[in-house]
Amino acid sequence: MEILVIIVLSAAVCVFAAKLFSLKSRIRSVSKQFDDKDTTLITTQLGGDELEAVVKKINLMIENDHKAKVEISREQTELKQAIADIAHDIRTPLTAVVGYLQLAENEEQRKNVSIALERARYCSSLVNVFFELSIIDSKGCEPVMESVDVNDMLCELILANFPNFEAKSITPYFEDSGKPVYAHADRKMLTRVLQNLISNGIKYGIDRLDFTLTADEVVHISVSNPISDNEIDTEKMFDKFYCASRSRTADGAGIGLYICKQFVEAMDGSVSASVGDGILTISFTLSIDDVNVQN
Numbered sequence: 001m002e003i004l005v006i007i008v009l010s011a012a013v014c015v016f017a018a019k020l021f022s023l024k025s026r027i028r029s030v031s032k033q034f035d036d037k038d039t040t041l042i043t044t045q046l047g048g049d050e051l052e053a054v055v056k057k058i059n060l061m062i063e064n065d066h067k068a069k070v071e072i073s074r075e076q077t078e079l080k081q082a083i084a085d086i087a088h089d090i091r092t093p094l095t096a097v098v099g100y101l102q103l104a105e106n107e108e109q110r111k112n113v114s115i116a117l118e119r120a121r122y123c124s125s126l127v128n129v130f131f132e133l134s135i136i137d138s139k140g141c142e143p144v145m146e147s148v149d150v151n152d153m154l155c156e157l158i159l160a161n162f163p164n165f166e167a168k169s170i171t172p173y174f175e176d177s178g179k180p181v182y183a184h185a186d187r188k189m190l191t192r193v194l195q196n197l198i199s200n201g202i203k204y205g206i207d208r209l210d211f212t213l214t215a216d217e218v219v220h221i222s223v224s225n226p227i228s229d230n231e232i233d234t235e236k237m238f239d240k241f242y243c244a245s246r247s248r249t250a251d252g253a254g255i256g257l258y259i260c261k262q263f264v265e266a267m268d269g270s271v272s273a274s275v276g277d278g279i280l281t282i283s284f285t286l287s288i289d290d291v292n293v294q295n
Contacts, residue, residue: 129255141266143186147289150190150219151181154211157194164202165209170225174211182289183219189263190286194221196256197282201225205280215288218269222283232280234273260284 097120158172165172183190201209205225214220238261264271264284271284 129259141189141262143189143263143266145184145186145267147182148185148187148190149180150183150185150221150286151177151179151213153187153191154194154213154221157191157198158211161195161198161202164199168202168205170202170205170207170209172209172211174213177213181213181215181219183286184289185267185269185286186263189267193260193263193284196260197223200256200282217288218285219288220283220285222281224279224281226278227275227280232273232275234275237273238271257282 098117102117154174155176158174161172198209201223204227206228207226210224212220212222212224238257240255240258260282261271264286267286269284269286271282273280273282275281
């Protein structure tokens with residue numbers, strides 16, 4: 001009789017151990033599926049137990065989350081398209097307003113018309129930037145990478161902006177080595193990044209604007225200028241619509257540096273900013289082109 005009891009208990013223990021092992025194995029399988037980013041739904045062996053019920057509820061939550069993400073993505077796409085359409089619709093009448101004001105400008109009404117023309121041009125520039133931003137957000141940045149001489153491009157842009165420097169009594173400083181420094185970049189994007197940084201320095205800088213360009217494993221470009229605004233948050237200044245203070249909002253929409261960040265990162269580069277001793281420095285890096293090594 002005792003032997004029979006022992007046999008029954010042993011069998012019960014074996015069955016329990018088998019079920020426990022199976023349960024642990026299924027839990028490990030579910031855990032691995034959670035770690036797999038490509039997993040859409042969780043699967044497990046049918047057992048008619050609590051684990052199966054939990055997996056069903058998890059799958060229901062995953063499906064609902066997926067539906068919500070699809071809906072949010074659809075709404076965001078529609079919103080971005082609507083913004084692009086609105087910006088496009090605003091650009092046309094603004095262009096016409098600027099044109100008519102230019103025709104109406106004469107000696108008698110020059111002062112009033114000049115003020116109206118200035119504000120219309122300002123609104124037009126904001127709408128153009130806003131339109132470009134909507135295109136970037138809706139279609140993304142697709143760079144056409146090539147070998148670009150950053151030294152030559154920087155010299156050209158500094159010379160092209162010289163009237164703007166003089167108008168704000170800002171002196172640009174750049175030590176031209178006379179040697180090309182090639183980066184692997186999109187020419188149009190890089191031009192826009194450098195121009196935005198120059199414009200930012202002219203708008204908010206004081207006295208001088210310093211440019212540095214070096215190359216080792218990557219190409220380093222930095223633009224530094226003295227500032228009077230100590231409220232700049234370097235962690236947020238590349239955010240969309242960021243302005244350090246209300247007094248700056250009248251000078252722009254706060255998206256020039258955001259566009260810089262989007263373009264630099266699209267070219268597989270990185271961008272950062274720092275403030276020290278009253279100097280704001282914005283730096284970014286790009287991949288160095290093999291032409292530098294060959295030279």
